[in-house]
Amino acid sequence: TVGNLYDKNDQRRDAGFSLYVFGINFGAMIAPIVVPWASSGFGFHLFGNVTNFHAGFVLAAIGMLLGLIQYYFAGNKYLPAKSFKPEDPMTKQEKKQVLIKFSYGLTSLLIVLGAMAFLHALNINNIINLITIIAVVLPIIYFTIIFKSNKVSHSERRKVIAYIPLFLAAIIFWGIEESGAVVLALFAENRTVLHLGNWYFQAANFQLLNPLFIMILTPIFVALWNSWKKQPTAPTKFAVGLGFAGLSYLVMAIPGALFGTSGRVSPLWLVLSWFIVEIGEMLISPIGLSVTTQLSPKVFKTQMMSLWYLSDAVAQAINAQIIRFYTPKTEVNYFIAVGIVSIVFGILLLFGVKKISALMGDSK
Numbered sequence: 001t002v003g004n005l006y007d008k009n010d011q012r013r014d015a016g017f018s019l020y021v022f023g024i025n026f027g028a029m030i031a032p033i034v035v036p037w038a039s040s041g042f043g044f045h046l047f048g049n050v051t052n053f054h055a056g057f058v059l060a061a062i063g064m065l066l067g068l069i070q071y072y073f074a075g076n077k078y079l080p081a082k083s084f085k086p087e088d089p090m091t092k093q094e095k096k097q098v099l100i101k102f103s104y105g106l107t108s109l110l111i112v113l114g115a116m117a118f119l120h121a122l123n124i125n126n127i128i129n130l131i132t133i134i135a136v137v138l139p140i141i142y143f144t145i146i147f148k149s150n151k152v153s154h155s156e157r158r159k160v161i162a163y164i165p166l167f168l169a170a171i172i173f174w175g176i177e178e179s180g181a182v183v184l185a186l187f188a189e190n191r192t193v194l195h196l197g198n199w200y201f202q203a204a205n206f207q208l209l210n211p212l213f214i215m216i217l218t219p220i221f222v223a224l225w226n227s228w229k230k231q232p233t234a235p236t237k238f239a240v241g242l243g244f245a246g247l248s249y250l251v252m253a254i255p256g257a258l259f260g261t262s263g264r265v266s267p268l269w270l271v272l273s274w275f276i277v278e279i280g281e282m283l284i285s286p287i288g289l290s291v292t293t294q295l296s297p298k299v300f301k302t303q304m305m306s307l308w309y310l311s312d313a314v315a316q317a318i319n320a321q322i323i324r325f326y327t328p329k330t331e332v333n334y335f336i337a338v339g340i341v342s343i344v345f346g347i348l349l350l351f352g353v354k355k356i357s358a359l360m361g362d363s364k
Helices: 013-039 054-078 092-118 124-148 154-181 183-191 203-227 234-259 268-295 298-325 331-351 353-360
Strands: none
Touching: 013 054, 013 203, 013 268, 092 124, 124 154, 124 298, 154 183, 154 203, 154 234, 154 268, 154 298, 154 331, 154 353, 183 203, 183 234, 183 268, 183 331, 203 268, 234 268, 234 331, 234 353, 268 298, 331 353
16 A cells, blocks of 8 residues: 555655654554553553553554544545555455365364374474474465466566565564564563663563664655665665674674673663664665565565565564574574674675666666
């Protein structure tokens, strides 16, 4: 829908998606403040001494309802008519085939879970492994369906090929960015001094840094993309974004290398790391949304957007596998290894910019 607000070659597209990301992160920043407040009865002890997490879900439902109402009334006024209808609606036969394939998939999943239960292997570790496999396989299936479709033209297929290295770059980036809720959360809890002077805070408060920095950086990047006439191509932005993501992890290796990994260090290390990775996010997240709409085959626009979000799912699935290698003893090496992987892939992507841009055609 956001992509339909702009013409194909409108340079404001990247800025528009930056504003879209800003809105998402505004909610992400408010949630850690409002939800605990609501769960405690808004400070009036409405629920006694019991924390009522249902209040948080109620707030989310109210927010979604208000968003739906705003979309219904404002959408008719501002959005193009074509955005309300599918460009390639499925026929009855195609719907039937989708239902059949879904049934096969669901049946296969139930058989696998049943076999795991029969073999006494239905435990959390194996469930995580199963989710990882599904997360990795799903994008492969999506790409295969798109490439094999006779509704995709040769030029559109070239653009999908150009999208693949950007998709892989997104996986690496989200692997680092999403670690804020895993590895960096552990670092905040176990390795960080939880006060600055007389100001004390909780480890969970660091989760505010991600959306806060995005909200601070968004106006800067919106102005940059709107004023930069000969701005870098999307692959170049991705490559630089990976460099920043890798650098944010190298920064996290410094305190352990300097002071050891048994004590606590200044919270400013986490603040600096989060600030650097959010610069990378401004170069990848909104740009990725924008380029996805540009490189999508006409009949697979929705599926391609789903693919973009699957890059995050794959990254988190991989994180679930490699998090076991993060310990106090391996902290420095862990941050260095993951950081270098991101930087090296960013450099490789830079070398491939010319080829990728050629495959992208007029969608730069």
